[in-house]
Amino acid sequence: MNMNMNKGRIHKFYLNEKYIVLDINSGSVHVVDEIVYDIIEYYEEYNFEEIATKLRNKYEYTNILSAYNEIKQLENEGLIFSENMDINLEYNKENIVKAMCLHVAHDCNLKCRYCFASQGNFNGERKLMDLETGKKALDFLVKSSGNRRNLEVDFFGGEPLMNFDVVKELVFYGRELEKKHNKHFRFTITTNGLLLNEENMRFINENMDNIVLSLDGRKTVNDYMRMTLNDNGSYDIIVPKIKEMIKLRKDKDYYVRGTFTSKNLDFSRDCIEYYNHGFKNISMEPVVTDLDKDYAIREEHIETIMKEYEEFSKIYMNLRKESPDFLFFHFMIDLNQGPCAVKKSVGCGAGSEYIAVTPEGDIYPCHQFVGEEKFKLGTLETGIINIELREQFKSANVNSKDSCKSCWAKYYCSGGCHANAYYSNNSIMKPHDISCKMEKKRIECALSILANE
Amino acid sequence: MEYIKTLTNKNLKETTLYAGCGECQTSCQSACKTSCTVGNQKCENEKANEK
Ligand code: SF4
Ligand code: SF4
DSSP states (O other): OOHHHHTTTTTEETTTTEEEEEEETTTTTEEEEEEHHHHHHHHSSOOHHHHHHHHHTSSOHHHHHHHHHHHHHHHHTTTSSSOOOOHHHOOOTTTTOOOOEEEEEESSSSEETOOOOTTTTTTTEEEOOOOOHHHHHHHHHHHHHHHHHHHHEEEEEEOOOHHHHHHHHHHHHHHHHHHHTTEEEEEEEEEEEEOOOOHHHHHHHHHSSEEEEOSSSSSSHHHHHEEEEOBOOOHHHHHHHHHHHHHHTTTOOOEEEEEEOOGOOOHHHHHHHHHHHTOOOEEEEEOOOTSSSSSSSOOGHHEEEEEEEHHHHHHHHHHHHHOOOOEEEGGGSSSSSSSOOHHHHTTTTTTTTTTEEEEEEEESSSSGGGTTTOOOEEEEETOOOOOOHHHHHHOSSTTTTTTHTTOHHHHHHHTOOOOHHHHOOOOTOOOHHHHHHHHHHHHHHHHHHHHOO | SSEEOOOOOOGGGGGGSSSOOOOOOEEEEEOSOOOOOGGGOOOOOOHHHOO
C-alpha cells in the first residue's frame, strides 16, 4: 500500500487503459496521464525537486514541472488531496418516512434455494396482505411523509402477483391519496414473472414506474437456483413472459435482475445471455446467504470475482458500442447530477426514511429484516415505537462506521447494506468485508468505463 | 490542463449547502432489491440542478 492511500485522501488505480485518481472527500474523479499518476505517488511526501529527481529517468524535467503544476492547481481548487469534510449529519431529524416496501404476499410460487424469505413465507405463515392493511400502510406513509412529495412504494413478497387484486386496489387508492394530499406515488413491483399475463402486464405497464424482473442468468444456472414448486426449472416459462413485458415497456423503466453464486462465478456469460435476449437494463447481484451453503460466496472466490468484473467491464464497453442503451446497474455512476453529500453518507435510509410492512401490518427497518423479532419497529396500529432501534439505523453512516470512515469508496458506496452487515458480522455497524471488496471493484470498473466513453 | 481530465463538475462539498432535502429516490443496495445504488441516482433538488 502506498503512502497516499494511507493518508486516505485519494485513491488511484489503473484499469481499462486508464489511470484514474479519485479524490475521496470532494468526490472528484480525474483521468490522468501516467506522468501525473507517478508524481501523485510521491506528491504528499516529497517536494517538487525530490520528485523530479526520482522521475528523471522516465520523464523530461519540463514535463514533470507542468504536470506537477496541474496537480497543484487542482489541489488549490479543492479537487485533489482535499480535506475530510465535516458534514453536520442531522439526518432525518423529523423522522420522515418516504419509502415503503409493501409485502403484499408472504407466499411464493417458486422455491429459490437462496431465498432470504425462506421460499416466500419469511419464516412465518404463508399469508396475503388484505386490502385494509394495505390501505392503512399507504395512509401511514402519507401521514409520516411530512413535506416530502415523492413517495415510493415497492410491491414485494414473496411473490406480489399472487395478490394482484390487492396491488391493483392499492394503486387506485394511492392515486386518490395523491390528489388529497398533494403527493406523488412512485409505484414499483418486484416479481419472478411466473404469473405475468396480458391483463396484469397491461396494468403494471401503465401504473408502475419500474418493474424488477428476477431471472438468474443462463438456463442451467437459473433452473438450478430457481425451481418451480414441483422441482422443475422455471427458465422456459419465464423468459418469454419477460420478453413480452419488456416489449410493452418501450422507454419506461424495467430491469432484469439476477443473482450469481459461487456456482456461476463466470456471471459475465449470464449478462451476455441477457443482452442476446434483448434485455437492456440488467443487474447481476452476488448472493447473500449463510456461509455454510455450497453456493455461498466465500473469501476464496473473491479473486475470481474481481477478475470477472474487470472482464465484464471490457465486454460491456464493447456491447455498449453496438447498443448504447445497454445498462448494467452496477456500472452506472452519475458523476455530475448524483446525490448530495448527506445522501451519499447515509445510503439506503432503512429504518428511518425507508420501512417494510408485512401482511400482518408489522413494521421493520427493511425487507431483509422482516421476521426478525428484535428488529420490529412497531405496527401500523402503534406506529414506530422502537425509537432506540430507529436511532441505531439513523446513526449508521459512512462517518460513524469504522471501516467506512477510512474507506476510499465511502461516498460512492454509502456504507453498504445494513442487513448484509448484520447477518455476517452481527452488527449493522460492521460492513460485510466480501461485499466491500466487490463494491469497490464495481466502482473502479464503473469509473474506468466512464473514462473510456 | 494538458495531463489531467476531470470527469466531475461538482465538488461534493458544495452539495452540503443544500444537502439532505430528501426528495431523491431511496436506494436499497442489496441483492434482492431494486439495487439502485446511490452512485447511479439523480439528485432531485431543483436548486442544486440549476447550477
Ligand atoms: S461498506 Fe465497505 S465499501 Fe462501503 S464505504 Fe463502508 S467500508 Fe467502504
Ligand atoms: S439494509 Fe440492505 S437490504 Fe435493507 S434497504 Fe438497506 S441496502 Fe437494502
